Amino acid sequence: MNTYSDQLASKEELRRISRARRRAQFMRRLPGDIVKLAIVILFVFPFYWMISTAFKSYIESIQTPPTLWPHTFTLENFSAIGEMNIDLPMYFKNSVIITATTIVLQLLIMIPAAYAFAKRDFPFKGVLFGVVLLAFMIPGQLTYISIYLMMAKAKLLQTLWPQILPFGANAFGIFMLRQSFKQIPEEILESARLDSASEFQIIMRIMLPMSKSAMITIAMFSFISIWNNYFWPLVMTTNEAVRPLTMAIQKLRDSGDNAIRWNVLMAGNVILVAPVLVIYMFASKKILKAFAYNGLK
Amino acid sequence: MKKLLSMLLVLALAMSLCTVASAEEEKTIVTFWHHASGGALYDVVKDSVDTFNATIGAEKGIEVQETYVGSYHDILSKVQLSVTSGDQPTVAVSGLFQIAPQVEDGILADLRPFCEADGFDLSNFLDCFQEVYEADDGRVWAFPYVRSTPLFFYNKTLADEKGLTAPTTIEEMEEFCKAFYTVDENGNTLVYGLEIPSQSFTYGTVSPAQLGSSYISADRKSSPCLEDGTLLKIFSDYRRWVDEGWCKPYDAQGGSAMMERLFTGKLGAILNSSGGLISIETGMKEGGYEMGVAPFPYYAEGKPFVSIGGGSISLIAEGNSEEEQQAGWEFIKFLMSDEMIYRNSVGTGYIPFTKSVAEYEPMIEYWEEHPYARVAYDQMEYGEAQEKGVIPQMTEYMNAGFEALDLLIQAQTITAEEAIEMMKTTTAEYFE
Numbered sequence: 001m002n003t004y005s006d007q008l009a010s011k012e013e014l015r016r017i018s019r020a021r022r023r024a025q026f027m028r029r030l031p032g033d034i035v036k037l038a039i040v041i042l043f044v045f046p047f048y049w050m051i052s053t054a055f056k057s058y059i060e061s062i063q064t065p066p067t068l069w070p071h072t073f074t075l076e077n078f079s080a081i082g083e084m085n086i087d088l089p090m091y092f093k094n095s096v097i098i099t100a101t102t103i104v105l106q107l108l109i110m111i112p113a114a115y116a117f118a119k120r121d122f123p124f125k126g127v128l129f130g131v132v133l134l135a136f137m138i139p140g141q142l143t144y145i146s147i148y149l150m151m152a153k154a155k156l157l158q159t160l161w162p163q164i165l166p167f168g169a170n171a172f173g174i175f176m177l178r179q180s181f182k183q184i185p186e187e188i189l190e191s192a193r194l195d196s197a198s199e200f201q202i203i204m205r206i207m208l209p210m211s212k213s214a215m216i217t218i219a220m221f222s223f224i225s226i227w228n229n230y231f232w233p234l235v236m237t238t239n240e241a242v243r244p245l246t247m248a249i250q251k252l253r254d255s256g257d258n259a260i261r262w263n264v265l266m267a268g269n270v271i272l273v274a275p276v277l278v279i280y281m282f283a284s285k286k287i288l289k290a291f292a293y294n295g296l297k
Numbered sequence: 298m299k300k301l302l303s304m305l306l307v308l309a310l311a312m313s314l315c316t317v318a319s320a321e322e323e324k325t326i327v328t329f330w331h332h333a334s335g336g337a338l339y340d341v342v343k344d345s346v347d348t349f350n351a352t353i354g355a356e357k358g359i360e361v362q363e364t365y366v367g368s369y370h371d372i373l374s375k376v377q378l379s380v381t382s383g384d385q386p387t388v389a390v391s392g393l394f395q396i397a398p399q400v401e402d403g404i405l406a407d408l409r410p411f412c413e414a415d416g417f418d419l420s421n422f423l424d425c426f427q428e429v430y431e432a433d434d435g436r437v438w439a440f441p442y443v444r445s446t447p448l449f450f451y452n453k454t455l456a457d458e459k460g461l462t463a464p465t466t467i468e469e470m471e472e473f474c475k476a477f478y479t480v481d482e483n484g485n486t487l488v489y490g491l492e493i494p495s496q497s498f499t500y501g502t503v504s505p506a507q508l509g510s511s512y513i514s515a516d517r518k519s520s521p522c523l524e525d526g527t528l529l530k531i532f533s534d535y536r537r538w539v540d541e542g543w544c545k546p547y548d549a550q551g552g553s554a555m556m557e558r559l560f561t562g563k564l565g566a567i568l569n570s571s572g573g574l575i576s577i578e579t580g581m582k583e584g585g586y587e588m589g590v591a592p593f594p595y596y597a598e599g600k601p602f603v604s605i606g607g608g609s610i611s612l613i614a615e616g617n618s619e620e621e622q623q624a625g626w627e628f629i630k631f632l633m634s635d636e637m638i639y640r641n642s643v644g645t646g647y648i649p650f651t652k653s654v655a656e657y658e659p660m661i662e663y664w665e666e667h668p669y670a671r672v673a674y675d676q677m678e679y680g681e682a683q684e685k686g687v688i689p690q691m692t693e694y695m696n697a698g699f700e701a702l703d704l705l706i707q708a709q710t711i712t713a714e715e716a717i718e719m720m721k722t723t724t725a726e727y728f729e
Contacts, residue, residue, distance in 0.1 A: 059583050062557040085343040145378065152382030235375070238328065238364055238384060251335035251365070259556035259576045 050273070053266040054078070061263040077267035081252065088271075090241070091248040098163045098244055099226045103219055105168040110218070113174045115203050118181035119189060129178075136171035144235050151236065162236040163244070167226060173218040180214035181207055216286040224276055245272055325359045325624040330366045330376065330386040332608065337575050338443065339365070341644040349631050359624040361388075369395050369608060380404055380615045387617055387625035390608045393684040394691050396439050399611065400432070406614035408437040411626040417633070421651045425605060429682040440633060441650040442610035443572065443641070446593070446603055446673050446680055450577055451566035452477070452559065453589030455488075463591035470566075470594040471538070477565025478543035489564045490543035493535075494552035505531065506681065507599040512694070513686050519728050520694070523721050532713040536705055546706045560584035568593070571673035572607065574646025590669035592676045601679045607647065635660070648673050690727045697723040 053061050054077055056070040081088065116122065117129050143166075151162040184207060192202050208215065230246040237243050252268040253260060280287075329346065333339040346363045354360055366372045369392025376399065379385040391399065399405050412419055419437065420427070426441050449470065451463065455477060464470040474490030481487055505511060505522035508530065514521050522528040538544035545564070548554055556573075558564035560580040569577065574590070581588045593603045610632065612625045631637060635657040642649040643663055654660050655674065664671040688694060700723075701716035711719070 057583075058580070059561065063561055064563075085340055148378065149382050152379075152384045157382075157384050234367060238330070238366070238375075238379065238386070239362060240364055241362075247365075251339060253335060259560070259573070259580050260553045 047273075047277075050266045050269050053262055054270045055267075056263050058261055058263050061261075061266075077263045078271075080264050081268055081271070084251070086248050086251055087240075088245075088248060091243060091245045094160060094242060095227060095244040095246075098160055099223055101160075102164045102167045102226050103222050105164065106170040106173055106222055107215075107219070109169050110173040110177055111203060111208065113169075114177035114181055115199075115207060117174065118178045119186075119207075132171050132174050135169070136175060140166075140232055144232070148236060157237070158239050158242065160242050163229075163233055163242070166232075167222075170218065170222060173222065176218055177211060177214055180211040184210050213286045213289040216283050220279065220283050220287060223279060227276060228272075323358065324354075325620055327359055327361045327388060327621070327624045327628050328386040329361050329363045329628065330372055330389040331363060332366065332368055332372060332390055334365045337645045338572070338647075341641050344640060344644070345632060345637055348637075349628055353627060353631055357624075357627060359627060361628050368392075373398060376404060376613065377402060380613070383616055385613050385616045387621050388610060388612055388628055390442060390610055391439060392608055393606060393682075394687065396609060396611065396684070397689070400438050402615075404613055404615045405438045406612040406617075406622055406625075408440065408612060408626070408629070409435060411612075411623075411630075412437065415626075415630065417630060421653050423648075423650055423652060423677050425677050425680045425682060426650060429685055430609070439609035439611040440629060441648075442608055442632065443645070444605055444607035444609075444648045444650050444682075445570040445572035445646075446605050446648055446676060447568055448571050448574070448672060448676075449566060449591040449594055450559070450569055450574075451589040451591070452562065452564070452581070453587040455562065455565060455586070456589060457587075463589060464594050465592065466597040467534070467594045468597050474538075474566050475541075475543050480542070486542065486545075488562065489545040489558065491538065491566050491568070492545040492555045492558065492564055493547055493568045494555050495547050504602055504604050506602045506604075507595045509599060511686060513688055513691075515686065517686075517688050517728075520721075520724060523717055523724070528720075529713055529717050532702070532705060532716050536709075536713050539706055539709070546709070548707070556580060560586070562586060570606065571646045571648060574670065574673070575644065576646075588669070590672050592672055601676075603676050603680045605648070605677070605680045605682045639663070642674075643670070646670070646673065648677060650677075688727055694724050694727055 052069055055073050055075070056067070057072050057074055057076075060067055060071060113132070117125065117132075147162070147166050148157075151157050151165075156162055156165075188206060189202055192206055197205065227244075228246060229244070230250070233244050233247055237247075240247075249265070249268045249272050252265045331342055333342045342363055346361045349359075349361055364386075366375050366389075369390070372389055372391065373395040376385065376389055380402075385404075396405070411417070419431075422430075422441060426444075430437050430439050430441070432438065449464070451473075456463070456473075459476050461473055461476055464473040470491070477488050477490040479486070479488040505527035508527040510522040510525050510527035512520060512522055535544070539546045545555075545558075552569070555564065555567060556577070559567055559577070561584050578588045592601075595601045595603075610629055612622060612629060614622060617625070632641075633651070635651070635654045636659075638649045638651055638654045639657055639660045641647055642654075642660075649655070649660060664674075697720050701711075701719045704711045704719070705713060705716040
C-alpha cells in the first residue's frame, strides 16, 4: 500500500519524466526552429529596414555603421513627399483603377476558362491548355513592342487600357484554378446536373465556393504583381496622367544626382507597400489553405 | 444591395477609365519627353512646363505635357518606336550620341527656319557649342539643354582644417587628396582622398586632349590616344592612385555610395558632373560640411581642357503637324530664354549655356552670392562638347573603354597596358 510520501514521489517522478520529454522534444525541434526563425528574419528584415529608414533623417539613413532603429524619429520624409512636385493622389487613383479592373477582368476570363479545362471535354483541349501554359512562360519584355503598336493603332495609349487589357487573361490563374477545380469530385457536379443546374449555376454555386481559397490566392498574386508593376507602365505610357504609383516612387529614387535619398524613397515605398500588406493580412489564411489544398505547400 | 454596390463599382471604374485622358480643350498639345525622373532636375523641368503653360502657353493656346520616359537610350528607342505608331512626342531630350540616329531616320525638325523666322540668334550659344549643333549643310538639329561639365568637388571644411588649397593640376590634385587619406591601426581606411563615380565618368572626362591627343582622329580613321601613350598614362595614373589606397575604385552601386561617403566625411573629394552641384551642396550641408568646388584639374605638362556632356533638346518633325511643330518651337525657344537658363542652372548646376545669361541680372547676383556656381561656366572657355569628332560606332567605342576600365579599376585583374591592348583589339574594326 502506497503511503502519501510514495504518491508524492511518483508525482514528482512523472513531472521529471514529463520535463525531460519536453526538453528532449525542444532540443529535437531546436535546429529546425532556428532555421525557420532565420528564414523569417531573412524575409521580414527588408520590410523592417524599409519602415525604420522611412523614419530616419537623411544623414542617419546613410551613416555607417547603420542604426537599427531611428535615433531621431522623424515624419518629415512623408511630409517631404507631399511637398514634392508629384501628384500622389492621381498616381494612387490610377493604381487602384488599373489593379481593380484587371483583377475583375481576369476573374471574368479565368473562371470559365479554368472550368472548361478542368471539367469539360472539347477538341484540342490539351493543345489549347498548352497554349495557356506557353503564355505563362513568355515575358512581357518580348511582347511589349507589338502590344504598344496595337494599342497605338487602337488609339488607346492615352488611356489606362494598355495597362489592363494585356493582363486580362491570367495564364497562371487559369492553371492554378484549373488544378483547384479538378479536385472537386465529379459526383457533386453530376448530382447538380440531375437537379437541373445549368453550367453557370454549377460554377457559381459549387465550383467557386469550393475554390474560394484558390481564388483569393490568385487575386492576391495578381494584385501584388499589377500593383508593383513598373516596367509595363514605363514602356506603355507616354502621359503622366495615366501612370501608376510605382512611377511616382521612381521619382523619389532620383531625388539627387547620384545621391539617393533613401529615407524619402523608403517612405514612398511604405506608401506603396501598405495596401499590399493590409490585404495580405486579411488574405494570408486563405492563401495558406489554397496551397495546402492544392498540395503545393 | 450587394448587386447595387457591384454595379456602382463597375460604373465608377468604367467612368474613370473613360475620363482619365479626357479630351483636351482647343489647345495645341506639346508632348515633351525627358529623362528627369525626380529630384532637382525634375523640379526644374516641371517649373519650366508650368511657367510656360501659365504664360506663353495660355496666351497662344499651347499646353505642354511633360513625361519622364527613361534614360537617354530609352528616349531614343521610344521616339523611334513612337514615330512608327504615330504617338510621337513634339519635343524630346536626347543624349550626346542619340541625335545622329534620329537625323538619319529623318525624325528631327530643322530648327534653322524657326530661328530665322523669329530672329533667334544662334551665335548667343557659348563658343564651345558653336558648330556642335549645326550640320555641314547648315541645318540645326538640336539645342543645348542640360549640358554638364565635370568639376572637382571637395570637403571644404576638412580641407580648411588641413590648410589645403584647391588644386588646379592633376599633380596638385594627387597631393591634395592624399592629405585626406586616413587609415586606422589595422589598416582599414577611415577617409578616402578621391573617388570617381563610374567608368563612364572617368572615361568621358579625363580626356587625352589635356595631353594633346584625342579619342578619334580628325579624319575619323584612327584612335590616336590608343597609340601615342596618352590614354595609357591616364589609365596607369588612375590605377596607381587606387593601388596607393587613397583613391577609392568606383563600385557597383554607382555614385550613390560615393556621395554618401562624401556627405558623411569619409571621402575628401570627388570628380563629378556639375549637374549634381545643388544635390551635393545640400547633402554636404546636411552632413555638417561645406562644399568646395574647383575647376576640373589638368595635367601640368598639358593644357587645361574639359569635356562637356549632358543632353540636348530637339523638335520632332515626323508625324507632327506644322502647328504642333510651331508650338514645340515656342516651348524650346522659351527654354532658351535667359530666365529659364538661369532657373535651370540655379536649380541643378547645369551649365548656363548662352553668352547673354552672363549679363542677366539675377544670374550675376546669384554668382556673386555663390561663386562656386560660376566655376562650370568659366571653364567653358576651354571646354569641348563630347559629341564633337565622333565616329558612328562611338557608343561601342566608349563601351570598349568601359569594359577595360572595369577590369583595370574595379576587378583589378589586368594592367593598364593590357587595358589599352584590349581596347585596341575591340575597336580596330571601327577604323577599317
